[in-house]
Amino acid sequence: MKKHQITALIIDDERYSRDELRHLIEDDHSIDVVGEGDSGEAAIVKAIQLKPDVIFLDVEMPQMNGIDTAKAINSLKDPPLIVFATAYPEFAVEAFRYGAIDYLLKPFEEERIKETITRLEDRLTKANHEKDATPSPKKLAIESEDGIVYIDPNEIIFAYRDDRMTKIVGKVFEYETKTPLKDFEVRLKDYRFFRIHKSYLVNLRDVKKLVPWFNGAYQLELHGHKETLSVSRNYVKALRTKLEI
Template sequence: MKGPIKALIVDDERFSREELIYLLKAYESIDIVGEADSGDEALMKAIQLQPDVIFLDVEMPRMDGMQVARSLQELKKVPAIVFGTAYPDFAVEAFRHEAVDYLLKPFEEEQLGDAIARLEKKLMPTEPIPSRESKPSKLAVEKDEEIHYLDPANILYVYRDDRLTKIVGKDHVYETKWALKEVEERLREFPFFRIHKSYLVNLDYVARLIPWFNGAYELELRGSKDKLSVSRNYVKELRKQLEL
């Protein structure tokens, strides 16, 4: 699919909906198209809005999440489902409905990040990597109304800051309106690695990995005084990329 993943949020508790919407807004790949506070409204919104995924509360009055999931299978476009509940007892039944994930309340950022990664893999498969011969070797960004062509070897890291993506080079910081995922795609043939949902680093500049807390790490780069946070979801793969 092209474009962001269209999401519908369904929960009979307003606070839970607002919390999940707040957390999801951090992900560029997710576009929240609507919300519903009951199973009946969820089905109506699913028909009207044609979401790609529904974040679906399990325990709701009248029509619960499992009943909604069964009814959704009758639609022409069947959305992916991510269940959410305060109780783990429904997990087995949830996956019988081919749920992408099952989130426990209160929602944890790391758990939600895993769910988004699964959704992206299911709904936004990456395109085949073109041959290197056809790939440009410079990254073009605008600065002061000029177009600068950056050598990826001189980029230390890239990060998302509000609505801009910032590219930190050896001497300058550049800004672009490209989404971080788009920059990541453009740099696929170079040694860049995502260490956090908002950060991408050039592995050639990694100097030190420092334990922080709760399984997370901080990263030091040569040529930079900044310390970057490494999400615990990415630590294992990062070490695999760095170590012989």
């Protein structure tokens, strides 16, 4: 059985044209025709159901023409690529305006089909690489007796150790867990968190003001939190280095 990389949908109101195009593009091992249709309405329904990589779309069709169909398809979430396949060259400019990747003219030529397939492969390969390069969002897992809560690290203002529990404080939440504070310090090291005291870890994004206290220590004001936190004098210099330009 062939392994196909690109899934395609063929939309044309003429059965002969669909058969011819199917034969030409399935002759290439990278194309798998997963469906056909004879109208713009069918194109939209099948695009939603089958989620093809590309639609080969005729322009002149009854009721809903190819241009209007392309407009509708482009409004879908993650729309497929569109290749117009038609006997009418005069619609090319308008077709490319709606994101067509190519414009094939009938009667179809084998070499021209190969050029289109190469263009599709290049576009889809690039899109897949960009998708793979996008890092997935990471959540901080906080385990408690009630279960595991997942939160965005950027929503945390500070964390601190209180007796045998670690408390995680945000603008609209507070969670507690038996997980040691030092574990969170390691897990949050890439999110601009900094230890200001043996018992406190703060999000540098939320630092508002340093207020002198006594014996070289400071009090720290944070956005989104009314109470000040104590900054040990052993951490003041390093904290200012992290904060200041």
